[in-house]
Structures are given as structure tokens and as C-alpha cells.
Amino acid sequence: MWGVDIDATRVAELREGYDRTGELSRDALLSAPIQLTTDASVLKQADIIIVAVPTPVDEARVPDLRPLEQASAEVGRHIQRGATVVYESTVYPGVTEDVCIPLLERHSGLKHLHDFHVGYSPERINPGDREHTLTTVTKIVSGDTPQTRDTLMKLYSVITHVHPAKSIKVAEAAKVLEDTQRDVNIALMNEVSQQLSTLGVDTYDVLDAARSKWNFVDFRPGLVGGHGISVDPHYLMHGAIPPGFNASLILSARETNDGMAQFVVDQLLHWMTKRHLLHPQTIVTVLGATLKEDVPDVRHSKVIDIVKALNRLGIRTQIVDPLANSDEVAQAYGLHLTPLAEAEPADAIVLAVPHAEYRDGGWRLIASLVKPHARFVVCDLKAVLDRDLRPEHATLWRP
Numbered sequence: 001m002w003g004v005d006i007d008a009t010r011v012a013e014l015r016e017g018y019d020r021t022g023e024l025s026r027d028a029l030l031s032a033p034i035q036l037t038t039d040a041s042v043l044k045q046a047d048i049i050i051v052a053v054p055t056p057v058d059e060a061r062v063p064d065l066r067p068l069e070q071a072s073a074e075v076g077r078h079i080q081r082g083a084t085v086v087y088e089s090t091v092y093p094g095v096t097e098d099v100c101i102p103l104l105e106r107h108s109g110l111k112h113l114h115d116f117h118v119g120y121s122p123e124r125i126n127p128g129d130r131e132h133t134l135t136t137v138t139k140i141v142s143g144d145t146p147q148t149r150d151t152l153m154k155l156y157s158v159i160t161h162v163h164p165a166k167s168i169k170v171a172e173a174a175k176v177l178e179d180t181q182r183d184v185n186i187a188l189m190n191e192v193s194q195q196l197s198t199l200g201v202d203t204y205d206v207l208d209a210a211r212s213k214w215n216f217v218d219f220r221p222g223l224v225g226g227h228g229i230s231v232d233p234h235y236l237m238h239g240a241i242p243p244g245f246n247a248s249l250i251l252s253a254r255e256t257n258d259g260m261a262q263f264v265v266d267q268l269l270h271w272m273t274k275r276h277l278l279h280p281q282t283i284v285t286v287l288g289a290t291l292k293e294d295v296p297d298v299r300h301s302k303v304i305d306i307v308k309a310l311n312r313l314g315i316r317t318q319i320v321d322p323l324a325n326s327d328e329v330a331q332a333y334g335l336h337l338t339p340l341a342e343a344e345p346a347d348a349i350v351l352a353v354p355h356a357e358y359r360d361g362g363w364r365l366i367a368s369l370v371k372p373h374a375r376f377v378v379c380d381l382k383a384v385l386d387r388d389l390r391p392e393h394a395t396l397w398r399p
Contacts, residue, residue, distance in 0.1 A: 003036045004043065011036045020325070021127065022296050043078035048155065051075065051100075052088040052123060056227065061234045063092065065099060072100045076107025079116055084143075086119040086152060090232055092176060092239025093169040096120045097144075112144070119143040119152045120168045122175035127226075128295035135160050142171035179232035180250060185219040186229075187253035190260050193221035193399045197267065203399060204383045221399040222381060223264075223302035223352070224257040226291040230300055261305035264379060264399065268348060269313075271377045271395050277347040282315050285346040285369050288353020289321040289329060289337065293382075296323040303352045304333050318343050322357055346370050348377040354384040363389050 005011050013019070014036050017026035035042075043049055053067045068089055075085055085104060087096050101112050110116055121141045126132050139156045142165040143149030153162045165171035193203040203221055210216050224230050233254055237247050272278050291301045298304075307317050318338040319329070326337040349366055351358060358365060363385060370376040373393070378385065380398040390396050 001034045002042045002046065003034050004038065004040055005036070006038060008038050011038055020296065022294075022323070023125075023127065040074050040078055043075060044080055046080075046083060048084050048086060048152075049075055049079065050086045050088060054227065055089045055091055055231075055235070057231050057234045063235050063238050065091070065095065068095070069099065069103060072103035073107045076104040079104065079108050079110065081110060081115045084117045084119060084148060084151065086121055088121055088123045090122060090175050090179070090228070090235060091172055092235040093172040094239060096168050096172060117144050117148040118168070119148050120165075120171045121152060121156060122171060124175075127297055128292055137161075138163050140165050140171045140174055142166075142168045144168065173236075176232045176236040179229050180236050182219075183224060183229050183233050183257060184249060184253040185217065186222065186224055187256040189219045189221040190224075190263075190399070191256050194263055197399070220382075221260075223260055225300045225302035226297070227299050230254075230257065230302075260399075261302045262309060264306055264350070264381065265309045267397055267399075268310075268350065268377065268379050271397055272348055275375045275377060275395055277375065277377060278315075282348075283318065283344055283346040284310055284315055284348045284350060285318045285320060285338075285343055286350045286352055287320050287358050287369075288351070288355060289319050289324045289335075290353055290355075293354050293359075294323070294356055296325060298324050298329055298332060304335065306350060306352065307335060308333075318346065321353070321355070323355060343369055345372070346376070347374075348379070350379045350381070351385065352379075352381050354382050359384050362386065363391060363394075366394070367391060 010020070014029055017030045019029060051068070051071050053071045055068055056064050058064045068091065079085065087100060096118060101118055104110070104116065104118070105112055108116070112118065119142060121139055124137045124139070125134065138161045141149060141153045141156055141162050143152055149164055153164060156162050165174065196203050196206060207218065207220065211218050233250050237250055268284070269278070272282070286303060286307055289298055289301055289303050291297050291299065307319060310317050319335060320338050320340050320343055322340065324337060329335055329337055346369055349369060366378060366385070375393045375395070377395045377397065380396060383398045385396065387396060
């Protein structure tokens, strides 16, 4: 079994047993029966080729299929007769058959269905989730023929449960739907939390009461970033909706979630103004820069939007994150990470991503990061701090 990647640094790290995503341990990597390389010519030896490359959106929120197109072309240059190519990248319905297969044919000189076959089985990885993993989550499997699907189901059933999809398009649509559904549900909670905030009502008190009903779905407000939920609705809107159709609900949800970072900034400024904490020397410490707690991934992190909005206002910020890679943050966003021990006393704390270190530290950690014997504001974006233990000088806000 081979693993191929164009990132030589990533391949070298994995060979040494280091997974920058934190998903796999050193022992798991070093004991895995796989050879890692940047040499795509090894694909000539493969009976089954699994393609799992990023499918982002560009600055205009339009699907960017270039990584997928480049990977398909590379596979096409090496694929042999009788092989099957399986795509796991998130795409809108039709991409596998209308974009990928023609590229495979063009670069291989082979004929689809006659010389090679294609399947689609979307990834369902949830970074940092130790319960819902590759071996516990059901895998949707589809193929260009029933025989292809059956072959792939046998392959994937070795590691997890499988669900047969009626067609490749059905499997593609299922993936973007499941992420879009979550995006819409979180948007509802973000909108409600903004309304409740104007009334002085705590959203989490409302949730605590509402979840006493047996069929209440317990979604919570928060930042929606990452390379899945915040991206996939754009794929659904781009490819699965007929021209002229108004996807108002999906679009509105995206706008609501994209605007949540600014809402947090507005609330922070509101409470800092009330507590007379805005001045030329104001410092705001932001705890957490990754897309979610206990993972090192900073791609599409909405925390960055909060930091940049504050910086545009001339407010000095310090970002503290024990898991984020400082070089990656600097390269991707032009921002500097501050080690916890070097953080200057702040006027306000934004507890944006509650890593285990922050959850365990609680108010004791917060108190060590603010100016002593002075008023301060805390924005607890995931409501992990105990309100009953709030220090006398602290103003606590949570969405």
C-alpha cells in the first residue's frame, strides 16, 4: 500500500512518525503497513486509487476544483487498465462524472467503463473527535456500476460500516447536504443568540430549558470555520441548484455565520466601553486560534476574523494557542502567536477556542492573564467558564 502526496515536507514528517494534525500517534504511523512517497509513478502498481485532496473555495466563494483537477490528471498519467479510482473529496453533484472522469480519460488514453472504473465515497473525518472516527462512522459508497460499488463496499467494510448509495451523484449530494444542514442549524442559533443578547437573556439558559423537550435539537451558537461546514454549502449552491433558483435559506445561513465574528467584536467593544476599558494602551488577549478545540488546524479559522477586526480598530491583540503552529499562522494570516508565559496583562480576554489547557485552567488562568486588581471583560464563546465562580471585577459575556 502506497501513500502519495505532493508536499515533500508532509511526507517526511509522516515517515518520521509525526502527524501535524494530531490525529495519529507516532506508534500508529510507524507501525502502519504503508510506504509514503512524492513519486506518483507508484500509482502504476495500484488496483485501487483513492483520491482525497482539498476542495476549497476562492475569495469569491466559488468552488476551486484545481487541486482535484490536478490530482485527476496525475492519476490519469499513471493509471493502468483494470484499476478503479475512488474520490473522497467533497464536491457538488456531478463533479466526479463531469470533471474527473474526462480528465482521467484524457491523460491516460483509456476509456471509462471499458478500461477503468470510478467510485465516490466522501470522507467524514471530524478533527479532534475520538469517538466518531474512520473506523466507527458509516462510510457512504457509490460506483459507476453496481459491480464497482460492490467491490468498493468490500474494501471499505474491512475498516468500518458501509452504506450503498444509489449513484455517484447521490453520494456527492449527501456529503454537501449533511454539512449544509449543520451550517443552517448553527446559523439559527447564532441569529437567536444575537436577538437574546439585545434582551439581556443568556442563550445557554434558554437552551437548558428548551432541551427539556424530547425532540429539541441541541445546536449551540458559535464561530463556523474550517474547511468543511463553512465551505460545503457553497458547493451545494454552486452545483446542485438550477439557474434562477433562489437558495435563500442556505445563503442567509452562510451570511449569518460569516458575520458572527463581527458580532463578537461588537459585543466585546460594547462591554469594554461600558467598563471604560478602551484607551490607547488597551490589550485584548485571544485564547485559541485553531478552528476548534484540541486540534492544531488553523485553516479557515474564524478567530482570525476577530483578531483582524480588532487590529483594524487600532486595538492591540495577543493570540495565545498551545496547539497552533506559529509559522503556519504567520504564513497564512500574517499574525504572531504569543507564548502563554510571555502574554502581557490584558484588559479583556476572548476565550475563543477552549483547548483542554484553558478548560482546566478556568477562571484561575483568566485571572493570571489580566491586569491585577482591575476591571476586565471576558468573552467566553463556548460558555465553558462557570458563571458562579466569576471574579468580582470580571464582566462575562457569552453568545
